[in-house]
Amino acid sequence: MEIRVLRYFLMVAREENITKAAELLHITQPTLSRQLMQLEEELGKKLFQRTNHSIRLTEDGMLLRRRAQEIVQLADKTEMEFKTGEEELSGSIAIGSGEANSVQEFAEIIGRFQKKYPQVQYDLYTANADDIKERLDKGILDIGLLTEPVDIGKYNFLRLKGKEKWGILARRDSELAQKSAVRPQDLMDVPVFLAQRPLVRNELEGWFGEYYDQIHVAGTYNLINNVAVMVENKIGVAFCFQLQNRFDNLKYIPLSPEVETGAVIVWKKAQTMNRTMRQFINFMREYQEKERHTL
Incomplete structure (x- = not known):
């Protein structure tokens, strides 16, 4: 596989239209179509589902998109490193x-x-x-x-x-938001979102102690923005670091006993x-x- 062809593939995957992708790449449509067919032949997999109006990725195509993005990023990074001047x-x-x-x-x-x-x-x-x-x-x-x-x-x-201080992100109109700190027993009847990382979850399990098996886990998350929307919609509260408040309807409440990392x-x-x-x-x-x- 050539880096150039992977760039072609990524452009088509993004635009879902060969004509538009060819224009953006400054090559002809037949040339682009031929390169894509050769890529499919080389991999022995069908990468696109073609219709009269659009072109969409197959499951194999979605896998290649993830790998191609990593390869192209690494290639660009390597090229930039060699262009770095000595002066x-x-x-x-x-x-x-x-x-x-x-x-x-x-x-x-x-x-x-x-x-x-x-x-x-x-x-x-x-x-x-x-x-x-x-x-x-x-x-x-x-x-x-x-x-x-x-x-x-x-x-x-x-x-x-x-140090990062852990706490709970809750709606301002909730009972938890009226507390100065949250204890494990305060969360017995409250759905909670936990961090996806196992090591972090183990840390929080230690904080809950004997109450851990009684909590209702509503789900897990990796970044705060999406889970904040869940909290706003009353789906649960979220364990998180104390960050600058970016959410008008939400409030951070620290844990008791305190948890720092x-x-x-x-x-x-x-x-x-x-x-x-x-x-x-x-x-x-x-x-x-x-x-x-x-x-």
């Missing part, structure tokens, strides 16, 4: 992060690095820790900001000083790094060292 630091750093207050601390580090090296760009990707680790392992991401508990045995890391910046061990990445990691280490000396 002035440039290029891009691919960063994965969850939704956490620790992003603010990480942004301060990036902001100082940007002042020193203004030509460097930052490609941001938001996901949970498991997704970020998978992309780190594949080389799609350079660095990840992960909230604990998390297994970081395969990575080098820097620990951030901030840390955050780490990680990157793969023994990976071959370009000049930009080496400089950034050295800068982070120096920044943390200065911070320790000022305390």
Whole structure:
């Protein structure tokens, strides 16, 4: 498979129309159709369901789209690394992060690095820790900001000083919203949404203690925005970090006893790094060292 053909495939998958995709790719429609048929022959799979008016992905086509997106992203990233100039630091750093207050601390580090090296760009990707680790392992991401508990045995890391405080996201008109803190027994008759990550769920299971088997789990989630809509619609409450309130009808209530977790910046061990990445990691280490000396 050629990268060029995968780009053609992704454009058609996005537009669901060969004529429009060909125009955007600046090639003829017969050429594009021939490339797609050759790709199907090469893989031995039918990738598209064709009709008179549109073209849609088959199940095999949807699998290839996921893989093609990863391959093209990695190819673009590799090309950018080789284009990085030797005189002035440039290029891009691919960063994965969850939704956490620790992003603010990480942004301060990036902001100082940007002042020193203004030509460097930052490609941001938001996901949970498991997704970020998978992309780190594949080389799609350079660095990840992960909230604990998390297994970081395969990575080098820097620990951030901030802590994430867990609590409940509930509607402002609910009984829970009137409390200053939520105890395990307060949630016995309330549907709750838990984080998808097993390590986090184990942490919360420890907080519930003897009450864990009695709670009603309404579902799980990986990012806060979607589950916040569920909370607004009275489907349940959600365990989450204390974040800046972006939802007018919702309120964060801390847990009692308190549950805090840390955050780490990680990157793969023994990976071959370009000049930009080496400089950034050295800068982070120096920044943390200065911070320790000022305390």
